[in-house]
Amino acid sequence: MRNFKTLxxxxxxxxxxxxxxxxxxxxxxxxxxxxxxxxxxxxxxxHGNAAPxxxxxxxxxxxxxxxxxxxxxxxxxxxxxxxxxxxxxxPELAAQAAAKLVDDAGAVALVGNxxxxxxxxxxxxxxxKDIMVMASACAISECFETPNIVSTNQGxxxxxxxxxxxxxxxxxxxxxxxxxxxxPNNGPWSCxxxxxxxxxxxxxxxxxxxxxxxxxxxxxxxxxIASGADTILMNLPAGLAIAVLKAAEEQDxxxxxxxxxxxxxxxxxxxxxxxxxxxxxxxxxAELAPxxxxxxxxxxxxxxxxxxxxxxxxRDTFAQSGYLSATYFVKRMLEMDPADMDDRAKVxxxxxxxxxxxxxxxxxxxxxxxxxxxxxxxxxxMTKIVDGGFEIIRECYEYDSAYFAPHIxxxxxxxxx
Amino acid sequence: MTRGTVLNAALYLGIMAAIxxxxxxxxxxxxxxxxxxxxxxxxxxxALGGIGLVVLYRxxxxxxxxNGAAGAAGAMTAWQLAQWSVxxxxxxxxCILVALVISLAYGRFIAPLLAWREPVVKAVATLGFALIxxxxxxxxxxxxPRSLTLPTDKVGVVVxxxxxTVTRLIVIVTSIALVIGIWAYLKxxxxxxxxxxxxxxxxxxxxIGVPIxxxxxxxxxxxxxxxxxxxxxxxxxxxxxxxxxxxxxxPSIAAAICGRLEHLSLVLLGGLSMGVIExxxxxxxxxxxxxxxxxxxxAALVLLWYQxxxxxxxxxxx
Numbered sequence: 173m174r175n176f177k178t179l180x181x182x183x184x185x186x187x188x189x190x191x192x193x194x195x196x197x198x199x200x201x202x203x204x205x206x207x208x209x210x211x212x213x214x215x216x217x218x219h220g221n222a223a224p225x226x227x228x229x230x231x232x233x234x235x236x237x238x239x240x241x242x243x244x245x246x247x248x249x250x251x252x253x254x255x256x257x258x259x260x261x262x263p264e265l266a267a268q269a270a271a272k273l274v275d276d277a278g279a280v281a282l283v284g285n286x287x288x289x290x291x292x293x294x295x296x297x298x299x300x301k302d303i304m305v306m307a308s309a310c311a312i313s314e315c316f317e318t319p320n321i322v323s324t325n326q327g328x329x330x331x332x333x334x335x336x337x338x339x340x341x342x343x344x345x346x347x348x349x350x351x352x353x354x355x356p357n358n359g360p361w362s363c364x365x366x367x368x369x370x371x372x373x374x375x376x377x378x379x380x381x382x383x384x385x386x387x388x389x390x391x392x393x394x395x396x397i398a399s400g401a402d403t404i405l406m407n408l409p410a411g412l413a414i415a416v417l418k419a420a421e422e423q424d425x426x427x428x429x430x431x432x433x434x435x436x437x438x439x440x441x442x443x444x445x446x447x448x449x450x451x452x453x454x455x456x457x458a459e460l461a462p463x464x465x466x467x468x469x470x471x472x473x474x475x476x477x478x479x480x481x482x483x484x485x486x487r488d489t490f491a492q493s494g495y496l497s498a499t500y501f502v503k504r505m506l507e508m509d510p511a512d513m514d515d516r517a518k519v520x521x522x523x524x525x526x527x528x529x530x531x532x533x534x535x536x537x538x539x540x541x542x543x544x545x546x547x548x549x550x551x552x553x554m555t556k557i558v559d560g561g562f563e564i565i566r567e568c569y570e571y572d573s574a575y576f577a578p579h580i581x582x583x584x585x586x587x588x589x
Numbered sequence: 590m591t592r593g594t595v596l597n598a599a600l601y602l603g604i605m606a607a608i609x610x611x612x613x614x615x616x617x618x619x620x621x622x623x624x625x626x627x628x629x630x631x632x633x634x635x636a637l638g639g640i641g642l643v644v645l646y647r648x649x650x651x652x653x654x655x656n657g658a659a660g661a662a663g664a665m666t667a668w669q670l671a672q673w674s675v676x677x678x679x680x681x682x683x684c685i686l687v688a689l690v691i692s693l694a695y696g697r698f699i700a701p702l703l704a705w706r707e708p709v710v711k712a713v714a715t716l717g718f719a720l721i722x723x724x725x726x727x728x729x730x731x732x733x734p735r736s737l738t739l740p741t742d743k744v745g746v747v748v749x750x751x752x753x754t755v756t757r758l759i760v761i762v763t764s765i766a767l768v769i770g771i772w773a774y775l776k777x778x779x780x781x782x783x784x785x786x787x788x789x790x791x792x793x794x795x796x797i798g799v800p801i802x803x804x805x806x807x808x809x810x811x812x813x814x815x816x817x818x819x820x821x822x823x824x825x826x827x828x829x830x831x832x833x834x835x836x837x838x839x840p841s842i843a844a845a846i847c848g849r850l851e852h853l854s855l856v857l858l859g860g861l862s863m864g865v866i867e868x869x870x871x872x873x874x875x876x877x878x879x880x881x882x883x884x885x886x887x888a889a890l891v892l893l894w895y896q897x898x899x900x901x902x903x904x905x906x907x
Contacts, residue, residue, distance in 0.1 A: 387631075410734040
């Protein structure tokens with residue numbers, strides 16, 4: 173309950189603040205400890221936040237990092253003026269949000285975007301206006317297969333592949349049924365490659381598509397079972413995946429199938445929502461480092477959030493992803509000639525030339541490149557729901573799919589392999 | 590029920606059976622059985638929601654779009670109390686109580702202000718109320734994965750190859766019991782007679798001394814209790830998401846329309862058949878994309894059938 177969480181955080185905030193002081197301050201940008209006071213650099217961000225989902229975690233985290241940068245010297249003394257718009261899952265509002273940020277405000281880049289909607293609506297606008305979008309919470313094909321959007325999160329396609337590959341290699345999966353949303357640029361797009369992976373390895377696969385408007389998930393589960401699958405891949409938002417697992421629990425199907433899922437199920441509230449029945453039986457791919465991998469960036473992320481975010485802003489994967497996009501953007505801006513920072517074309521070129529940035533939050537290097545597609549994050553972890561939490565069962569591994577051939581070619585060109 | 594109504598119901602059943610056969614043609618009987626029973630389980634929830642709507646509509650003339658939202662508020666309250674380790678039966682009771690209070694508050698304080706307006710105005714007002722409730726619930730409970738579990742989820746029986754939990758059986762049995770109980774209540778009690786009188790002619794009922802406010806308050810309370818129970822069942826069996834539970838009222842309205850907002854047994858029949866057809870559409874590669882519109886397509890066809898030969902006006906009078 174958000175308000176109760178707020179009250180709890182308010183009660184504990186003094187302790188958290190004290191603890192933050194007692195340990196180390198977050199490291200942000202130039203880290204001078206002096207507030208930036210020059211002319212602001214305008215940066216935008218668009219998220220979707222309305223029923224049925226809130227994708228604002230990534231822009232919340234990006235804002236927290238930018239606030240931290242602004243309190244630590246900014247970009248060569250200039251603060252980042254981060255302006256966030258909400259598309260409310262409405263295509264018209266999504267287009268308006270992009271126009272407001274790109275045309276009216278004159279943003280030099282967009283950072284931390286998270287939406288099901290805005291990338292589909294605005295991807296061509298970003299090309300036309302030559303503005304780069306360093307997105308963080310992407311779930312649709314336009315986010316990964318257009319020239320001006322690059323995301324730190326994987327989205328469903330690679331994460332599905334990671335889960336499927338693990339099931340085939342470790343759980344003996346021979347036939348995977350992918351239950352996805354019946355949205356062409358989401359469900360079919362992301363299920364297809366997992367089916368191809370199974371077929372390439374001598375197995376089989378199918379997809380059962382669920383209409384987002386249909387309240388009942390039972391039929392999709394039954395369809396998946398009727399396909400003859402031995403493994404069920406729940407390529408769904410967490411709420412729907414939980415509904416599928418509850419329907420499966422009703423039928424006592426736990427031991428009859430392998431249950432695998434991409435990142436949306438990697439949410440700390442999921443094990444409790446699923447209950448004891450599913451303990452040790454659900455395998456979840458994690459597109460960024462699991463929370464137990466407590467590297468320097470992971471720790472800095474939490475410090476930034478504690479000091480600069482709202483107490484009830486989520487500290488989840490999308491937030492980590494927003495934080496990462498913001499750190500990479502700031503790093504690149506600091507490498508630029510300060511005289512070019514208001515020139516959108518030069519900022520876009522600078523972003524395209526990003527190569528080989530690393531973080532303990534991501535398995536592989538981050539890069540952009542000048543290409544018609546971008547998917548730098550295609551390696552991850554595999555976890556299992558155990559004892560009310562997630563246990564890492566496979567450390568960083570790269571996903572094996574012909575889909576990544578063009579990405580790997582670019583990585584070779586950039587000298588990352 | 591008149592002879593015409595019975596014939597209509599028989600015709601409807603025949604058509605539904607034909608559609609079921611058509612959709613299931615060539616499929617193994619075990620698969621067909623699974624989808625059929627699964628559809629019955631969802632359909633019983635549509636029916637339950639529809640019954641709550643019809644009970645209220647018959648007594649007050651209000652088609653209450655806020656029923657689902659009241660159920661959602663109740664279900665979320667039950668979940669919250671469960672998180673605070675409150676004794677489970679109390680959480681279930683709280684669910685029903687919250688929906689009852691919301692329903693009564695609207696019925697007692699807002700509905701009387703619109704008593705003399707057209708049915709469509711009354712219905713749209715409840716839609717606004719539903720959105721307010723949904724807004725408050727979404728503010729209080731952020732968009733996190735949650736689930737609601739009842740002890741009856743653990744026990745089940747196998748029907749046509751599909752395991753049906755006791756919770757689902759409770760929904761089906763409750764729907765049938767409500768149809769019979771409310772029918773008996775309307776037929777054999779003084780308040781029931783007054784409700785029927787109100788449904789027939791509100792103005793005339795007022796003139797002959799029917800205590801309108803009291804009777805309507807009872808109807809709002811009954812509807813609120815059913816909404817709370819439906820919300821609890823929906824949160825457990827389908828999804829504990831306020832938006833999903835709130836808009837569950839839409840297929841419930843389709844079920845209510847099958848009963849012409851009047852006959853509870855036909856609402857039950859309509860709800861169950863809609864669930865079955867919706868489920869069986871999954872078996873058709875061509876038609877499975879239209880599953881969510883199945884209840885409304887059925888309701889539209891039923892409306893067209895009922896109004897054949899009539900000229901309908903916006904206010905509902907012929």
